[in-house]
Amino acid sequence: MARTSNREQRRKQKSDTLVPADGKKIYRTVIYVRLSVEDERKIANNTVENQIALLKEYVEKADNMMFAGCYCDRGITGTRFDRPDFQRLISDMKQGKFDCIVVKDLSRLGRNYLEAGEYLEKIFPLYGIRFVSVSDGFDTLYSKPMEDGMIVPLKNLINEAYAKDISKRVAVSKENQQRRGEFIGTQPPYGYIKDPKDCHHLIPDENVKQIVMDMFSWRTSGKSVAEIARKLNGMNLLAPVAYRIQQGMEKNPKYKDVKWDAEVVTCILRNPVYIGDMEQGYQKGALYKGMPDHRQKKEQRIYVENTHEPIVDKEIFWKVQELLEQVRKRHNSVRQKYKDIERREDIFRGLLYCADCECKLSFYRRTVKLSSGYHHYYTYLCHNTPYREECVKKNFKMEKLEQIVIELINTHIRLYLDKEALLQNYNRKKAVSDVKDLLAQKLETIKEEYAAIEARGKNLYEDLKENIITEEEYISLKKEYADKLDSLSEEEKNITAKLSGYSENVCISKDVSADMKKWQGFQVLTREIIVAFIDRITIYSPEKIEVKYTFENLLIKMDEMIAERMMLCQNQ
Numbered sequence: 067m068a069r070t071s072n073r074e075q076r077r078k079q080k081s082d083t084l085v086p087a088d089g090k091k092i093y094r095t096v097i098y099v100r101l102s103v104e105d106e107r108k109i110a111n112n113t114v115e116n117q118i119a120l121l122k123e124y125v126e127k128a129d130n131m132m133f134a135g136c137y138c139d140r141g142i143t144g145t146r147f148d149r150p151d152f153q154r155l156i157s158d159m160k161q162g163k164f165d166c167i168v169v170k171d172l173s174r175l176g177r178n179y180l181e182a183g184e185y186l187e188k189i190f191p192l193y194g195i196r197f198v199s200v201s202d203g204f205d206t207l208y209s210k211p212m213e214d215g216m217i218v219p220l221k222n223l224i225n226e227a228y229a230k231d232i233s234k235r236v237a238v239s240k241e242n243q244q245r246r247g248e249f250i251g252t253q254p255p256y257g258y259i260k261d262p263k264d265c266h267h268l269i270p271d272e273n274v275k276q277i278v279m280d281m282f283s284w285r286t287s288g289k290s291v292a293e294i295a296r297k298l299n300g301m302n303l304l305a306p307v308a309y310r311i312q313q314g315m316e317k318n319p320k321y322k323d324v325k326w327d328a329e330v331v332t333c334i335l336r337n338p339v340y341i342g343d344m345e346q347g348y349q350k351g352a353l354y355k356g357m358p359d360h361r362q363k364k365e366q367r368i369y370v371e372n373t374h375e376p377i378v379d380k381e382i383f384w385k386v387q388e389l390l391e392q393v394r395k396r397h398n399s400v401r402q403k404y405k406d407i408e409r410r411e412d413i414f415r416g417l418l419y420c421a422d423c424e425c426k427l428s429f430y431r432r433t434v435k436l437s438s439g440y441h442h443y444y445t446y447l448c449h450n451t452p453y454r455e456e457c458v459k460k461n462f463k464m465e466k467l468e469q470i471v472i473e474l475i476n477t478h479i480r481l482y483l484d485k486e487a488l489l490q491n492y493n494r495k496k497a498v499s500d501v502k503d504l505l506a507q508k509l510e511t512i513k514e515e516y517a518a519i520e521a522r523g524k525n526l527y528e529d530l531k532e533n534i535i536t537e538e539e540y541i542s543l544k545k546e547y548a549d550k551l552d553s554l555s556e557e558e559k560n561i562t563a564k565l566s567g568y569s570e571n572v573c574i575s576k577d578v579s580a581d582m583k584k585w586q587g588f589q590v591l592t593r594e595i596i597v598a599f600i601d602r603i604t605i606y607s608p609e610k611i612e613v614k615y616t617f618e619n620l621l622i623k624m625d626e627m628i629a630e631r632m633m634l635c636q637n638q
Contacts, residue, residue: 093166093196098155100174101140114140125168128442133377134164145221145390159193166384171201203516244346247373251346253315255339256306257377268374275377275431277303278340282378285335285386290393305330315513327449335390338369341383342376345369413593414467420448421606427462446605464607468591473475474613475599477583482617486579509561514552523547578617 084431094209099117111480118136125131139149145559158164175182190197190206198205243250250265257278261267277298284294298305310316338345342487347367418427425606427446523544530540581598588595604612 091130093131094160095125095128095131095168096135096137096164096165096166097125097133098152098588099136099138099170100149100152103555106539114138121170122202124198126384127570131166131168136599150307154185156189159195165194166196166198168198168200170199172199174525175199177502182207184353241347241368244344244368245370247344247346249346249373253310256309256334257339257340258374260311270375275310276561278334281334282340282382283332284384285389291328291331291335292333295328298326300329306334308582328435330496332390335386338383339374340376340378341380342374343369344373387543388579410464411593413591413596414446414464417596417600417603418446419602421604421605421612422450427448440474448605462611466608467611470611471603472589472591473553475585476587478615478617478621479586482578482582482621483586484581484623485621485628489624489629505561509558512554512558512561516558518550519554523551578599578620 076385097118099114099121101114101117111144118138121238122133122136137151137155139151155167155464161165172182175185187195194204196207198207202283225552240250243266249268250266254260254268254271257271258268259271274496281294281298284297289297304312305324307316307321309320311319334340345367347362410591412429415429416426419425420427425448428449430445430447432443442479443548446462446464446467526535526540526544526547528537530537535543585595585598598617600613601616602614606612
């Protein structure tokens with residue numbers, strides 16, 4: 067079947083169907099595939115690959131569909147709609163990249179009755195999206211409100227009930243395993259491996275067993291967890307996650323250089339798995355409700371004694387717990403002492419990075435005793451500094467960082483507004499006005515030529531049926547017209563973009579320009595301002611930082627436009 071070129075996609079951002087010469091609509095069709103964890107446990111007839119093959123074949127056989135892409139979520143429950151590729155699908159839908167969605171069955175869309183219904187009955191129709199569920203024989207293009215309109219909610223209700231049932235059964239099964247003392251985690255604790263004969267049973271890892279024993283011994287001899295971490299790094303021993311990568315148990319290479327730190331050491335020293343006991347149920351969620359996992363209180367966890375071979379003597383283990391508890395109580399007493407002191411918000415959270423290890427900096431409150439009393443201040447530290455020799459010590463006080471950032475942002479606000487004013491001034495000059503008129507005329511000519519060729523193209527099929535042209539001429543002319551339309555469409559797009567850059571009221575970005583004017587000359591730094599202007603701050607030292615702004619590319623674009631207009635005026 068003959069199909070038109072992608073010129074409509076290029077000319078319009080909204081979702082339009084493609085219309086070939088014979089008048090039949092061609093839907094730009096994407097397929098959506100989802101496979102839950104429960105599905106993965108089943109036989110291979112419901113794999114992602116099989117779903118994709120089935121749906122692609124369906125689209126290819128349909129005479130009014132054109133395959134436009136695939137979206138896939140693997141190992142994600144259907145009760146939640148914050149799935150990565152589903153969210154990407156929705157984003158692309160809003161940009162008009164397709165106008166039809168095909169799924170294997172309604173449960174692939176989701177098992178939550180209310181949300182699935184919202185998409186089917188409101189959101190998809192709002193964007194003009196045709197929705198097809200292959201196994202259910204449901205197609206919104208041919209649906210009958212009195213028939214299919216009743217079936218769809220019913221099927222969604224059944225799917226939701228199924229999801230709840232599966233979730234409950236899986237949760238009960240896992241809890242029973244935990245109460246039997248079976249290990250159900252993905253990765254065994256450091257110092258253990260899964261028994262080759264029984265994956266729910268742990269056996270000591272002879273490669274690192276001694277390291278665990280040494281850690282407990284060092285703690286009982288008086289070494290702090292920070293000192294133990296430094297000692298392990300000094301011995302060039304791999305941290306747990308780096309060790310798992312080396313052993314092929316982990317696949318994410320970004321963790322291969324992770325070092326030991328106090329938190330990792332503490333987690334190992336507190337884990338009763340090393341005395342042969344199994345404590346599980348640290349995290350718990352409600353899958354069928356779409357609730358994420360949350361940390362369980364100690365009394366809510368499942369504890370089973372003597373489930374496997376111990377690595378550490380119980381007397382040593384409990385001695386270590388006493389020492390750790392003493393440290394915890396000291397820290398709590400300090401916190402209690404200063405609990406009434408107002409805590410400041412970490413306005414830079416998530417945006418500060420260490421230049422040496424690429425880790426995010428942590429926010430700390432410091433207290434120092436002066437002759438006038440206690441003084442409190444806030445600082446940013448790289449938590450890797452005590453454990454990595456290559457990580458230069460960073461101790462950046464919040465107040466100092468605030469003042470630097472205030473000055474930097476204000477400087478860039480002035481720079482942006484100056485460039486904007488300069489552009490507006492250039493745009494009022496005659497040379498630029500002449501260029502605008504010339505571009506506008508050229509744009510109008512292109513539109514007229516486009517309309518003429520498009521009209522000729524629509525008559526081709528009629529000419530073929532009336533034997534005015536041969537089939538070979540029809541094919542040749544159709545391709546010629548399509549290529550010409552593509553070329554004109556691209557030229558129109560470029561001229562339109564260029565012409566918009568000559569607007570009397572230059573505003574490269576309305577949002578950025580509004581923020582610049584709103585915050586011009588500010589003196590108090592807030593989280594809102596930081597998020598609006600800054601993408602990232604890299605800390606090299608207390609004397610050197612690097613700031614990446616949200617509007618850097620816009621400044622570059624403005625410089626290019628200014629240079630262009632300056633040249634026009636000079637050549638006048």
